[in-house]
Amino acid sequence: MEGDLIPQQALETTEQIDTADVVVGILADLDQEAVATVYEALRTLHGDLRIVILSSDGNSVQAHADSASSGKGPQLSVVPWPLIAPDASGAPLQSISAAYYSIFATGEKLGARAGCIIASKLEAVTSQWVCQLIQPVLEAEFDLAAPYYARRKFEGLLNSGIIGPLIRCLYGKRIQNPLGPDLGFSRALFGMLRGNDRNANRIHPLASLAPVAICDNLRVCQVHVGPRILPPPDWTNISSLLVQALGPVFLAMERNAACWQKARRSVPISGFGEPLAASDKSTTVDVNQLLNSFQLGTRDLQEVWGLVLPPATLLELRKLARSTPEQFQMPDELWARIVYDFALAHRLRTINREHLLRSMTPLYLGWAAGYAREVEAADGAAVERRLERLCTAYEVSKPYLVSRWRWPDRFNP
Amino acid sequence: MREHVKEALDQSTARFLTALARLLPGLVALTVALLISVVLAWILAIVMRRLLVSLRFDERLVRWGFPSPAEWSPMKSPSILVSRFVAALVIMTGLLIGVSAFDAELTSLFVQSVFAYVPNIVGAMLVLLLGNIIARFLARSVLIGAVNMNFQYGRLLSVGVKWLVIVLAVAMALEHLRIGSGIVELAFGILFGGIVLALALAVAFNSKELVAKSLERDPAKTPAETIEDPLRHL
Numbered sequence: 001m002e003g004d005l006i007p008q009q010a011l012e013t014t015e016q017i018d019t020a021d022v023v024v025g026i027l028a029d030l031d032q033e034a035v036a037t038v039y040e041a042l043r044t045l046h047g048d049l050r051i052v053i054l055s056s057d058g059n060s061v062q063a064h065a066d067s068a069s070s071g072k073g074p075q076l077s078v079v080p081w082p083l084i085a086p087d088a089s090g091a092p093l094q095s096i097s098a099a100y101y102s103i104f105a106t107g108e109k110l111g112a113r114a115g116c117i118i119a120s121k122l123e124a125v126t127s128q129w130v131c132q133l134i135q136p137v138l139e140a141e142f143d144l145a146a147p148y149y150a151r152r153k154f155e156g157l158l159n160s161g162i163i164g165p166l167i168r169c170l171y172g173k174r175i176q177n178p179l180g181p182d183l184g185f186s187r188a189l190f191g192m193l194r195g196n197d198r199n200a201n202r203i204h205p206l207a208s209l210a211p212v213a214i215c216d217n218l219r220v221c222q223v224h225v226g227p228r229i230l231p232p233p234d235w236t237n238i239s240s241l242l243v244q245a246l247g248p249v250f251l252a253m254e255r256n257a258a259c260w261q262k263a264r265r266s267v268p269i270s271g272f273g274e275p276l277a278a279s280d281k282s283t284t285v286d287v288n289q290l291l292n293s294f295q296l297g298t299r300d301l302q303e304v305w306g307l308v309l310p311p312a313t314l315l316e317l318r319k320l321a322r323s324t325p326e327q328f329q330m331p332d333e334l335w336a337r338i339v340y341d342f343a344l345a346h347r348l349r350t351i352n353r354e355h356l357l358r359s360m361t362p363l364y365l366g367w368a369a370g371y372a373r374e375v376e377a378a379d380g381a382a383v384e385r386r387l388e389r390l391c392t393a394y395e396v397s398k399p400y401l402v403s404r405w406r407w408p409d410r411f412n413p
Numbered sequence: 414m415r416e417h418v419k420e421a422l423d424q425s426t427a428r429f430l431t432a433l434a435r436l437l438p439g440l441v442a443l444t445v446a447l448l449i450s451v452v453l454a455w456i457l458a459i460v461m462r463r464l465l466v467s468l469r470f471d472e473r474l475v476r477w478g479f480p481s482p483a484e485w486s487p488m489k490s491p492s493i494l495v496s497r498f499v500a501a502l503v504i505m506t507g508l509l510i511g512v513s514a515f516d517a518e519l520t521s522l523f524v525q526s527v528f529a530y531v532p533n534i535v536g537a538m539l540v541l542l543l544g545n546i547i548a549r550f551l552a553r554s555v556l557i558g559a560v561n562m563n564f565q566y567g568r569l570l571s572v573g574v575k576w577l578v579i580v581l582a583v584a585m586a587l588e589h590l591r592i593g594s595g596i597v598e599l600a601f602g603i604l605f606g607g608i609v610l611a612l613a614l615a616v617a618f619n620s621k622e623l624v625a626k627s628l629e630r631d632p633a634k635t636p637a638e639t640i641e642d643p644l645r646h647l
Binding site: 238239292293296297300301304307351352355358359361362 | 475550553554556557558559560561563565567568
C-alpha cells in the first residue's frame with residue numbers, strides 16, 4: 001500500500017533506510033539559500049534524531065549533509081522527491097493532496113514519530129520556524145502544528161473570509177491557517193489520515209487535518225512563521241479555486257457534523273514563536289471590477305441562488321447590488337449565513353456541487369470588494385480587529401447553521 | 414306469403430341473437446378487463462403518488478432545473494401528473510386487451526400495431542426527458558461560467574443553449590415516433606444552421622459592437638493586468 005503512494009524515484013532510497021524519527025517533506029521549490037537554512041535548522045534539533053529529508057533538490061541537501069557528517073547532532077538522510085506535479089486537470093490542490101499522502105505513507109513506512117511539510121515559499125525562511133513546526137510535536141506532544149503566517153491585509157482572502165472563520169466557529173479552535181500548507185504533525189495524526197485512506201475513504205488531507213485532530217481530541221498548536229509569497233490571482237480561474245478549496249472543506253464539515261455541532265464558543269490555542277509583522281505596501285484595489293462581478297451575479301444568477309439562499313438573503317443581496325461602490329459593504333452576519341447556506345446546499349446536493357461552488361464566486365468577490373474597501377487604509381492591528389469581527393459574526397450565526405443542518409426542510413427562514 | 418315473411422324474420426332474429434351471443438363474451442371480457450384495469454390503475458396511482466411524495470419528487474425536479482411546483486397548479490403537481498399518467502396508461506392497456514378479446518381479425522391487428530408502437534412512444538419520452546435534463550444542466554453551466562467571466566449576455570447565451578438542446582431532443586423524439594420525419598429533419602437542419610449562421614454573422618458584422626461589449630472582460634480591462642493587483646486569494 002505504501003509502495004503505491006511513494007514516488008518511484010524515492011522508493012529505492014527509502015528501502016535503504018530502516019527507520020526515522022522525523023520525516024521532512026520539502027514540496028516547495030526553494031532556492032539554495034532556503035534549502036541551506038532548512039538544513040541548518042534541522043541540525044539544531046535536540047537529541048539523537050534520525051531525520052529523513054524528502055527534497056527535489058536532493059543533491060544540494062546531500063552536499064550539506066555530507067559536509068557535516070562528522071559533526072554531532074541529528075543524523076540526516078536525503079531522499080530525492082518530486083516537486084508537486086502540475087496537474088493536467090488544472091487542480092493544483094489535488095496534486096498537493098496526493099503529495100501529502102505520499103509523505104504520510106513514507107512517514108508510516110519509516111515509523112517516524114513526527115513529520116513536517118514545507119509547501120510554500122516564505123519570504124524569510126529562518127531556522128527558527130522550521131524547528132518550531134517540528135519541536136511542538138517532538139517535545140511538547142502536540143499532534144498538529146499549524147502555521148500562523150504574518151498576514152498582509154489583501155492576501156489569503158479565501159482563508160480570511162471563509163475557511164479560517166468557518167473552521168474556527170465549527171470546531172471551536174482559533175487556528176489562523178487550518179489548511180496549512182506548512183505543517184508539523186505527529187504519527188498519531190498521519191496514522192489516522194492514512195487509516196481513512198486505507199478504508200477507501202480518501203479525504204483531502206489539507207482540509208481534514210485540523211478537523212480530524214480536533215474531533216479526535218488531539219493537541220493542536222500554531223507556530224508564528226513569516227509572510228508567504230503567494231502567486232498573483234488568475235482572474236479567469238477563481239471559480240475553480242473556490243471549487244478546489246471549499247469542496248473538501250464542506251466535505252470534511254459533512255463528515256464531522258456530529259463533532260462540530262457539539263462545539264460552542266471558540267478558544268485560543270497554544271502558540272509558538274514570536275509574531276512577525278509583514279510589510280504592507282500602501283496599495284489600492286480596483287473594487288469596481290469585483291463589484292461588477294457581484295452585480296452581474298445578482299442580476300443573472302437569481303435562479304441558482306434561489307435554490308440555495310432563503311428569500312430574506314436574496315432580498316438583502318438585491319439591495320446590496322444597488323448600493324454605490326463607496327457605500328458597498330456586505331454585513332458580516334449576512335456573509336456568514338451565505339457561507340452556511342452554501343455548505344448546507346453542498347451537503348444536500350441541492351444542485352450539482354461544482355455548479356454550486358462556482359456560483360458562489362460573485363458573492364465571494366462581493367465580500368472581497370467590501371473588505372478591500374474597508375481595510376484599504378487600515379494598519380495591521382485594525383485588519384486583525386476587522387477579521388476578528390468577522391469570526392465573531394460566524395460564531396454568532398452558528399445556531400442558524402445548526403438549525404438548518406438539522407432541519408433543512410422545517411427551518412427555512 | 415305471410416309464412417315466407419315470418420320465416421325471414423325468424424331467420425334474421427336468429428342471426429341477430431347468434432351474433433349477439435357471439436359478441437356477449439367479448440363485451441363481458443372488455444368490461445371485466447376495463448374494470449380490472451381501472452382498479453389496478455387506481456391502486457397503482459395511489460402507490461406511485463405515495464412513492465413520489467416520499468422521494469420528494471417535486472423538490473428533486475426543481476433541483477434538476479424544472480419549474481418549481483408553485484408554477485404548477487396545486488392540483489397538478491408533478492407527482493400527481495406522473496401518477497395520473499401511469500393510471501391512464503394502465504387503463505389504456507386494459508382497454509386494448511379488452512378490445513382484443515373480441516377475437517376479430519381487424520381488432521387484433523389494430524391492437525398489435527398499437528402495442529408495437531408503444532416502444533417508440535416510451536423511447537421518445539425518454540429522449541425528451543434526457544434532452545430536458547441535459548439542456549437544463551448545460552444551460553446552468555453556461556450561465557454560471559458566463560457570469561464568472563463577466564459576460565454581460567450570459568443569460569441570453571444560456572437560454573440559447575437550452576433551447577438548442579431542447580429543439581434537438583424534440584426533433585429526435587419526433588423522428589423516433591416516425592412523425593413527419595422528413596419535415597422534422599429538414600426543419601431542424603434549417604433551424605440549427607440558421608442559429609449557427611446568425612451567431613457567425615453577429616460576430617462578423619451586424620452585432621459587432623454588441624459582441625465587443627459582451628466581451629468587455631478582455632484582458633485590458635481585468636484588474637489583474639491593468640495594474641498589479643494586490644489581492645491574493647489562497
